Amino acid sequence: MAIRIAIGLAVSGIGLAVVGWRAWFLFRLVSTGRPAPGRMRDVPAQLKAELLDVFAQRKLLRRSVPGLAHFFTFWGFIILFFTIIEAYGDLFSKTFAIPLIGRGRALGFLEDFFAVAILLALATFSLIRVRQAPSRRERQSRFYGSHTGAAWVTLAMIFGVVATLLIYRGAQVNTGHFPYGKSWWPFASRAVGAAFSGFGHAANGHIETVFILAQLTVIWSFFVFVLHSKHLHIFVSEPNVLFSRRPKALGPLGTTPDLDPDNMTEDTVLGTGHIADLTWKQRLDLISCTECGRCQDQCPAWATDKPLSPKLLIMELRDHLMAAAPELLAAAKAKGSGAGEDGAAAAPALxxxxxxxxxxxxxxxxxxxxxxxxxxxxCVEQCPVDIEHVDTILDMRRYEVLMEARFPTEAGTMLRNIENRGDPWGLGQSQRLDWTEGLGFEVPVVTGTIPDEVEYLFWVGCAGALDERARKTTQAIARLLHRAGVSFAVLGPKESCTGDPARRLGNEYLFQTQAQTNIETLKAAEVKKVVASCPHCFNTISREYPALGGDFEVLHHTQLLERLLAEGKLRPETRVESTVTYHDPCYLGRHNEVYDEPRGVLEHVPGVSVTEMHRHKRTGFCCGAGGARMWMEERIGKRINVARTDEALGTGADVISTACPYCLIMLDDATKGRQAEGAAPESVRVMDVAQVLEQSLPAPAAASEGTGAPD
Ligand code: SF4
Ligand code: SF4
Structure with missing residues (x-):
């Protein structure tokens, strides 16, 4: 007895010491990152996410087979915690049972149920890993680049935990030390006990002792291994989900602190240029990655043979963080507290x-x-542990642009155009009203404050006002609003780029300049409600301007059109015999979860049959224009817009529909390219949902003059 207590305590003491040292090291490494303000801004939403994403495994269950396997493993670890208490109790007293609940058949059943469920889950994980082994499918495997060796070790160790558990419990059944007596509810332990019954009482006693000690050894080895491997997520994904941005991890970008040159010193760091510049949340992100590859699986850049994989990016940054950890911790110690408060000059000397x-x-x-x-x-949408890849990528871009002035040269033209002419093409404000010609009614232009009788400020956007194809959408929206009796006005030459392309490229300074100008314009005009046709404008004004003092009620045109249809203010009558597939713009769909309204508009159109692409809604595939990619050459791999258009053409639809001027341009270019190659029917057209809807309305009544609304 004394020997087994001594061995058990020695194993536990060594394990605890190693685990404790490693946990303290990781805590210091994360907590000495730069400040990450606002991480507990919405506590109910944080707790709800923790409940749904961690305890209910919501994101993981989107893939039912691995999701269920993970669900049972997660809950198995929680339930099997009781068996660890029982194992320690048995070390000191062979008749130990957890007080109150420790002899109840419910606990005995639950323990055995989850032990068996974990074994089944391990078999499932193994099968998935064998079937999706990188060598089999190379880049197509979501495990490409993951540390699969460590994953196999982890699976083996979990198997060891459950196997030793069932063996010592089976022996306990025969020695009479089993806390659950003769009940068959702990069915697996009883079955193992039946198999061991022929060994005799003494042999079962030895098996019980050896395998209890084996279990404690495997458990502590597992903890040590986990804290030194990518399976660290078992312990850090919970805080990572808790501290992620809410209501969801994908959201408005944080603003770079003080961009006023007068307040900058030579120590000021804008963006993230070195590992020391990461915030504590970004460091926590890095060590939370499970290497599951769900992000890589959905990344349009990776899918079209670009070098970017969000998983590999996170892994490379994590490996670098670990390599630099001794220096970071030494510098933080020398500095005293690690991070400063301003977030701009917090990096310790290295x-x-x-x-x-x-x-x-x-x-x-x-x-x-x-x-x-x-x-x-x-990537963010898919990540089961809510890692915020986009923020980290954009912070690195900010450093490159603001600190080093390094970015793809062709994007420089776009930045100069926004700065000097107010739009990415450099066409200037004078052409912003050209789209209104030939509408047949007058669109009021706000000069002072917006008139009381005008309900919406129609934010046309640069593409909507200046690109020939996007203008057709703008005109369709204007005509639809006019016919529905919605009063609206535009800013015309006073409208300027929201700054979105500059921000996504990393030029936060230009973004904030544009944002401040636009916010002042909107406030001076006393605008309350905005309808935007471009999802990038919609996202920027509604979700990113508030951080800079601009609070406006913003609708996307598909939301307003769907409402007008539901209210009967627009009545589609003419049949439009078309099969339409709808492409979700990323900044309307995934970023803002507007999935149903554009589809709702299409469903109102008589004769239209909507067919979905394989990747749609949450798993929709980018058109390739976001992140300022619209203004960069795409030199590597297959063009993303072509890949997406091929998917759309694969549905057999004769109309590829979308709700974003950038998507429209990208998909239209690719469709025309495929048509020129003879790879797509000439009849296929790319249209905004507003244009599809307009086809179904009866011929308009005589044009009226005035406020954008019929008299
Ligand atoms: S945001 Fe999109 S393109 Fe960028 S890494 Fe994530 S999935 Fe890939
Ligand atoms: S970043 Fe998230 S989705 Fe991507 S591999 Fe890591 S845990 Fe999985």
């Missing part, structure tokens, strides 16, 4: 030739990786 002095781009992350991102958000 050795010039140390690991931490490496530039993230290009020393750790290749430039092409950084600039391949379309900011579509598919």
């Amino acid at each position: 050795e010039e030739d140390g690991v931490a002095a490496k530039r993230l781009v290009p020393d750790v992350i290749e430039e092409d990786v950084l600039w391949s991102c379309t900011t579509c958000g598919a």
Whole structure:
């Protein structure tokens, strides 16, 4: 008895010491990151996410087979915690049972049920890993680049935990030390006990002792291994989900602190250029990655053979963080408290030739990786532990642009155009009203304050006002609003780029300049309600301007049109015999969860049959224009817009519909390209849902003059 207590306590003591040291190291490594303000801004939403994403495994269950396997493993670990208490109790007293509940058949059943469920889950994980082994499918495997060796060790250790558990419990059945007596509710332990019954009482006693000690050894080895491997997520994913942005991890970008040159010093760091510049949340993100590859599986850049994989990016940053950890911790210790409060000059002094002095781009992350991102958000949406890849990518872009003035040269033209002319094409404000010609009614232009009788400010957007194809959508929306009796006005030459492309490229300074100008314009005009046709404008004004003092009620045109249809203010009558497939714009769908309204508009159109692409709604595939990619050459791999258009053409639809001017341009270009190659029927057209809807309305009544609404 004394020997087994001594062995049990020695194993536990060593395990606890190693685990404790590692946990303290990780805590210091994360907590000495830069400040990440606002991480508990919405506590009910944080707790709800914790409940749904961690305890109910919501995101993981989207893939039913691995999701269920993970669900039972997660809950198995929680339930089997009781068996650890029982094992320690048995060390000291062979008749130990957990007080109150420890002899009840419910606990005995639950323990055995989850032990068996974990074994089945392990078999499922093994099968998935064998079937999706990287060598089999290379880039197509979501495990491509993951540490599969460590995953196999982990699976083996979990098997060891459950196997030793069932063996010592089976022996306990025969020695009479089983807390659940002769009940058959702990069915698996009873079955093992039946198999061991022929060994005799003494042999079962030895088996019980040896396997209890074996179990404690496996458990502590597992904890030590987990804290030194990617399976660290078992312990850190819970806080990572808790501290993620809410209501969901994909959301408005944080603003860079003080961009006023007068307040900057030579220590000021804008964006993330070195590993020390990461916030504590970004460091927590890195060590939370499970290497599951769900993000990689959905990434349009990776799917079209670009070098960017969000998983590999996170893994490379994590490996670099670990390599630089001794320097980071030493510097934080020397500094006293690690991070400053302003977030802009918080990085502690580091050795010039140390690991931490490496530039993230290009020393750790290749430039092409950084600039391949379309900011579509598919990675964040998929990630089961709510890692915020887009924020980290954009922070690295900010550093490159603001601190180093390094970015793809062709994007420089776009930045200069916005800065000098107010739009990415550099066409100037004078052409912003050209789309109104030939409408047949007058669109009021706000000069002072918006008139009381005008309900909406129609934010046309640069593409909507200046691109020939997008203008057709703008005109269709204006005609539809006019026919529905909605009063609206536009800013005309006073409208300027929201700054979205500049922000996504990393030029936060230009974004904030544009944002401040537009907010002042909207406030001066006393605008309350805005309808925007471009999802990028919609997202920026509704979700990113509030952080800079601009609070407006913003609708996307599909939301307003759907409402007008539901209210009977628009009555589609003419049949439009078409099969339509709808492409979800990333900044309308995934970023803002507007999935149903555009489809609702299409469903109102008589004769239209809607067919979905394989990847749609939450798993929709980017058109390739986001993240300022619209203004960069796509030199590597297959063009994303072509890949998406091929999916759309594969549905057999004769109309590819969308609700974003950028998507419209990208898909239209690719469709025309395929048509020129003879790979797509000439009849296929790319249209905004507003244009599809307009086809179904009877011929308009005589045009009226006035406020954008019929008299
Ligand atoms: S935002 Fe989109 S393109 Fe960028 S890494 Fe994530 S999935 Fe890939
Ligand atoms: S970042 Fe998230 S989705 Fe991607 S591999 Fe890591 S845990 Fe999985």
